[in-house]
Amino acid sequence: MIQGFDFSLPGDKQKTEGSQSKLLTILICFVLVAVLANIALVLLNGEDKKQGATGAALSAEQQKQLALKLEKQGLELPSAAAWKRYLNVALPSDEEAARIWYRIGKLYQTADRCDMALDAFYRSEGFARPQDIAQEISSRTQDCLEAMGKFAALRQELSERVGIDTAKPGNSSAQKDDSIVAEIGPQKVLKSELDRIIEEQIDQKISQFAAYMPEDELKKKKEELLKQYTTDQQRQLFLNQYIVTELLYRKARESGISDDPKVRAAVKDLERSMLAQKLMERQFADEIKITPGDLKTYYEAHSKEYIQPERARIAHILVKDKQAANAVRERLRKGDDFAALASELSQDTSTGKKSGEISGWVERREKGIVPGIGQSKDAVPIIFSTDKGKVCEEDIESDSGIHVVKVIDQEPERQKGFDEVKDDVSIALRSAKEREVQQGLLSRLKDQYNVVIHQSAFKGEEKTPEDSTAGQ
Template sequence: MKKFFLYLLQIVIAVIIVMFLIPKQLKINVENQKKYVNALMEKGLHLQAVKEYQKLLDASNLSRRESANISYLIGNIYMEDLNDYDGALTSYLKVRIFDPKSPLNSETDQKIIECLERTGRSFAAQKEMDKLTLLKEPKPVSRGMVVAKIGKREITIEELENQINKLPAYLQEIYKTKPRQMEFLKQYIYTELLYDGAKRRNYDRDKDIIEQAFQIKRSLMVQKLIEEEIKDKIKVSDSEVKLYYESHKKEFVENEKQKSLEEVKDKIIKILESEKAREAEKELIERMLKAEKVVIYEK
């Protein structure tokens, strides 16, 4: 009997060791593991980094928030470094499961949509985008007759007319008839579909596109400033037109016949406006250089 109790005691001790001592030894230090993963990433060892992050997920000492954060990081590696969008999608979906209230959810939702789009699941991507749109934006009130639908989105005659009115005057004339408006509507829908596809791929966050958009915006702002500054300085008087005509009569001869002032007046006005604009722009730049005390150091 005594031997039996000793044997039983040994079993109990062994169980205690297995249940308490060994797991403690296997627990992973989160911060050290993250440092190790960062070192792997710096060396371009992305798959190994994913495996080490996975070890953290398998550890029993992580909170749901920590598990969601690590899943997000794994998703980023799959997406940005490995171009494995299925792997990324799997990880991003885990973020939602581990922590439905994670502050990363907004970013995660966008990346899920991009992964769906890039893996050929455009319909699923659009459904996800529609869900987000419904959550973030109030349902628009339909105004006017509906002329087309893109999924649940309605395109009204008012929207169509507004788009046409944004065109240059000569194009507005072209799209006055109903058949032409239908052509424009189809082209507008094609563009919207492509734009939606680009948004699902998060191209609105693409660094090159952002830089190009900034440069275009910058140029437009500069042009607007110049126009505002010089608009009152490029007015051309009748006397200036006449003087230019008299000084450049030889330039207005066609088939050995001298053109009259009235025939070339508009052309002369444009020439003089262009000259005045260049001069006014030059003065503006010189004034700003002086005001801002610009110094250029030549090599």
């Protein structure tokens, strides 16, 4: 059988195979490009459809009009967000940006978002300081810090504001006073940091009263505590104590005390308690909003709890026995002045100097213990059976001796007015709401974490002889 012959040279065959390989590669590249182009067209088409469904982005002018409209309708937070979007679209000058951030800050402040307002005011000053709004920003910044209870930061802010307004080259007295007050190795404690530490510790102290005191009372309490650290001597004493604690803390860590299992367990328990407390505080802040109307409604519903019972103010002459008491009564019958006899004969020297008068009121509902007298079951009936200005016909016995008592003032039972007990009402209502919030939260958490308490394990049933010997 005759076979066909290949008359091509070996070199030509290799060249042909190489050309075919190159053509295949080029073809694959073209295919990939086509696929990618198709994908891009699909994506662009999808984006066009998306824009067609949702609408094109607002222009700068449209965004501005939206912000103005929201602001006019009193929607502070949406308006502030709209103004921020306007800033991103319009790209205004530094001065215009400063004015818009100032406007945003005012909106946040009106909405009681002082933290966001401060951020906006500081951003405004970062762009520019137009003269017509500079003083207003300064005032509003201080108002926000005060509203947030950041008094140390407020003092620092005031110091910096004075420096901004009066500082001149070479005028060292106008420079910001943030000197170093202490050094612990390489660490430097600045004056502003000391203020912050003092305020943080005061915040921790008053946090325990947060559940029982209105917000304005907490702020007053904080201001009172801060006044304790206004002098250099008081601040230095605090600084010394802070350094002592810091040194002991550092030494304890170096000594490995922090690695002690008992210490770590105690710290863990403290962390658990603190986190639980902070969670409840956050829950209270989110869910409890008490208005003046709520206080009035609660007062009217619980008016019986705010009744001032009948009460009296008394004076006494304390003597050792009945014989001495009879001698006092004899002199009173002869016309001697009660106040003079108290000063002369009473064994209670503290009230004797004050005509025998006992500070405070005795209320009819009191049982057993009477101010200035002590334990006496007969005191209240005897006092309230005596008219104002009269000496009680019967002596009152106590552990201190025998009391000859005079009623110097009386007030009948009365309903306390709302303004008189407003703070008490606030505390009571807040406590009731906190209990309600806490019970609701705990109920939800028990369901969430599948809590089961086996009450039968705590019944304390007596074991039978068979039970007590089981397993021996």
